[in-house]
Amino acid sequence: MTPRETRSSTADLFADAPTEPRSEALVSGAVVLRAFAIPYVTQIFTALRTITAAAPFRHMVTPGGFEMSVAMTNCGAYGWVTDRTGYRYTADDPESGLPWPSLPEAFGQLAVAAAAAAGFGGFAPDACLINRYAAGTRLSLHQDRNERDFDAPIVSVSLGLPAIFLFGGARRADRAQRVPLWHGDVVVWGGPARLHYHGVLPLAAGEHSITGPYRFNLTLRKAV
Ligand code: SIN
Numbered sequence: 001m002t003p004r005e006t007r008s009s010t011a012d013l014f015a016d017a018p019t020e021p022r023s024e025a026l027v028s029g030a031v032v033l034r035a036f037a038i039p040y041v042t043q044i045f046t047a048l049r050t051i052t053a054a055a056p057f058r059h060m061v062t063p064g065g066f067e068m069s070v071a072m073t074n075c076g077a078y079g080w081v082t083d084r085t086g087y088r089y090t091a092d093d094p095e096s097g098l099p100w101p102s103l104p105e106a107f108g109q110l111a112v113a114a115a116a117a118a119g120f121g122g123f124a125p126d127a128c129l130i131n132r133y134a135a136g137t138r139l140s141l142h143q144d145r146n147e148r149d150f151d152a153p154i155v156s157v158s159l160g161l162p163a164i165f166l167f168g169g170a171r172r173a174d175r176a177q178r179v180p181l182w183h184g185d186v187v188v189w190g191g192p193a194r195l196h197y198h199g200v201l202p203l204a205a206g207e208h209s210i211t212g213p214y215r216f217n218l219t220l221r222k223a224v
Pocket residue numbers: 129131139156158165198199200217219
């Protein structure tokens with residue numbers, strides 16, 4: 001644990017999984033929409049099977065040469081990739097040379113509805129990064145800044161095992177809030193919070209009735 005994180009045990013943070021939709025502000029421009037994705041879950045997992053058959057999960061390499069512990073794939077017109085040459089969006093999956101699988105209608109509908117519920121009308125996502133976390137997988141603090149402009153928000157959908165999301169400030173050193181995220185929760189950040197640092201603490205081992213030993217996260221973005 002680093003000093004900028006709030007001190008409280010993971011067990012305490014996971015105590016109460018919200019079952020009713022409600023919205024919780026994190027900072028101006030960032031909100032957690034509890035259970036917002038629940039009505040879309042069946043369609044999401046049906047679509048995920050098709051997507052990952054065409055574009056399987058893989059562990060990408062950072063420009064510094066480290067293999068990411070998060071397994072990733074994409075759907076939509078553009079997909080986020082990293083390799084030794086840097087971070088960027090591509091129209092094709094570098095593994096297959098084929099276009100990324102298209103964005104399922106349910107993903108688009110969920111993202112537009114969540115963005116609107118958070119106060120961002122007219123969201124038109126063209127990219128969806130799909131992350132898969134196993135026990136111990138983490139995502140270090142980073143900004144989402146490979147998109148062409150920062151007017152559109154980021155919509156992040158949590159599925160499966162719970163995780164502790166870190167939501168910090170505009171500077172890396174700013175204290176990060178620890179936000180437990182459960183199956184079906186959606187986080188939206190944009191406007192004044194668009195470039196805030198965020199990450200995920202190492203996933204605790206567990207078993208989820210739908211996703212087994214994994215947590216999945218979809219982040220819908222307007223890349224281009
Ligand atoms: C991300 O920042 O791309 C993913 C965040 C998450 O997994 O909740």
